[in-house]
Amino acid sequence: MFYKVLFMDSQHPPLETLQDIKRMMERSSRFISLSGWSGISAGVCALVGAVVAQLRINSYLVGLRSDYTSETYYRGETYTLSGNGYDLYRDLLLIAGITFLAAFISSFLFTRARSRRNGTSMWDRTVQRLAWNTVLPMMVGGFVILRLLESGFYGMVAPVCLIFYGLALVNASKYTLGEIRYLGYGQLILGIINLWTGGWGLYFWAAGFGILHIVYGAIMWWKYERQPGQ
Amino acid sequence: MKNPIENLNKIFDSRIRMGVMSILVVNEEVSFNDLKQMLDVTDGNLASHMVNLEENGYIKVHKGFIGRKTNTTYSITRAGEKAFKDHIEALENMIKGMK
Numbered sequence: 104m105f106y107k108v109l110f111m112d113s114q115h116p117p118l119e120t121l122q123d124i125k126r127m128m129e130r131s132s133r134f135i136s137l138s139g140w141s142g143i144s145a146g147v148c149a150l151v152g153a154v155v156a157q158l159r160i161n162s163y164l165v166g167l168r169s170d171y172t173s174e175t176y177y178r179g180e181t182y183t184l185s186g187n188g189y190d191l192y193r194d195l196l197l198i199a200g201i202t203f204l205a206a207f208i209s210s211f212l213f214t215r216a217r218s219r220r221n222g223t224s225m226w227d228r229t230v231q232r233l234a235w236n237t238v239l240p241m242m243v244g245g246f247v248i249l250r251l252l253e254s255g256f257y258g259m260v261a262p263v264c265l266i267f268y269g270l271a272l273v274n275a276s277k278y279t280l281g282e283i284r285y286l287g288y289g290q291l292i293l294g295i296i297n298l299w300t301g302g303w304g305l306y307f308w309a310a311g312f313g314i315l316h317i318v319y320g321a322i323m324w325w326k327y328e329r330q331p332g333q
Numbered sequence: 334m335k336n337p338i339e340n341l342n343k344i345f346d347s348r349i350r351m352g353v354m355s356i357l358v359v360n361e362e363v364s365f366n367d368l369k370q371m372l373d374v375t376d377g378n379l380a381s382h383m384v385n386l387e388e389n390g391y392i393k394v395h396k397g398f399i400g401r402k403t404n405t406t407y408s409i410t411r412a413g414e415k416a417f418k419d420h421i422e423a424l425e426n427m428i429k430g431m432k
Contacts, residue, residue: 117424117425117427117428118428120351120424121421121424121425121428123348123351123352123355124351124355124421125355127352127355127356127371127372128355128356128358128359130371131355131356131359131360131363131367131371132356132359132360224370227367227370228360228363228367
């Protein structure tokens, strides 16, 4: 009874005040509008990209195995053997570029939609810090991969992608939903295993960028965005 | 019986001052404009609360410039951190006392 009178006197009951404080702390230091759908869409893009890349590689392998020495015909296209390696390299880079763009744009759109629903800005201090801390490790990874490609260490590209992306996510977890750390750990484990399993790079890449993203996105959606009754 | 609100800090009675402290305790340095945006308050209102917190030694003011525009940023002091922590503990104890 005493407390009841007390709380009617004070405008803010303690529990509500504490929740207020927690909300302010989070909103001011972390970007919390990252949508689960972003993870799912990025994962789907990665899987589609991986399938296309695998098909392209298959076509290259068939070309090498065939008896034609100068050129080979596969899936409606003619590949000359001499140009094969270069064509494959160029096509894979193109596939990787398109996959990255599609994943980036689709995840950006989902997160922007959620950000608008939450009424938070898409370019405040929290976003800037999140962006910088994610982009920096990825950019360094990009340079490493460029050098690996130049040096012909193609088998190292997938594990290095996974490792630098994993480090970027662990780093980013301080500036957004903390659970993204576990997605980072997953990428790191896959990347490290893949360092010794060259040739299976595309499978590891698809597991990390595809399946882990989708699982993470689905869990995040379930935890934070699901409307009751849905 | 001990008065359960004696440990609550009077200065943090205001929602806005409470909000400012919550933000500063997790961010090294925050500008006036960012605070204004996050707390959704007017210039004058926020300024008077900031002066209050500064006079109590809970926050430090850094005046700087971006080009020719003034850029005032704030950070929390040791005393401010301590006061904020004590206040939260007092709130927590009140909740425990309710059960």
